Amino acid sequence: METTMNKQSRTGMSDRTRRVLVDVICYLFVLLFLYAATNKLLEHDKFLLQMSKSPIITDYASILVWAVPSIEIIISIMLLVNRTILPGLFSAFTLMALFTAYIYAILNFSDNIPCSCGGVLQKMSWNQHLIFNCVFVALAVVGILLQTKINEKKVH
Secondary structure, X not given: OOOHHHOEOOOOOEHHHHHHHHHHHHHHHHHHHHHHHHHHHHOHHXXXXXXXXXXXOHHHHHHHHHHHHHHHHHHHHHHHOHHXXXXXXXXXXXXXXXXXXXXXXXXXXXXXXXXXXXXXXXHOOHHHHHHHHHHHHHHHHHHHHHHHHHHHHHHO
């Protein structure tokens, strides 16, 4: 007899496969956000300098330099706690969409293009970074859809 966890839906994807995919997406975001937050906090002065050079967020740099890594850490925790996975995925989607919109605006409406990313991400061009962010936005959407399906099955 097949358990509910392994039954396939009309899409041909088992509940177990859905759960594994959501877990992988969550772990990718946790890895990305904790890496980025750690880098920003360890290189606080450099991060503040880069943000203060941004033509779009200069006035908010002193707040954002603490807020961004804090938000990344909070979202990472949300993605690791079963009860808060769906809100965590929505938060990850929102943050990545904001980062993506910022990059798009910098690329299309600014002469000065500072980079406030650290570590490995700093090695990317702005166009590569835009693509990278779009992939993570798409991953968040997939995670949200799959987790919503998982939550609906729990209710029934």
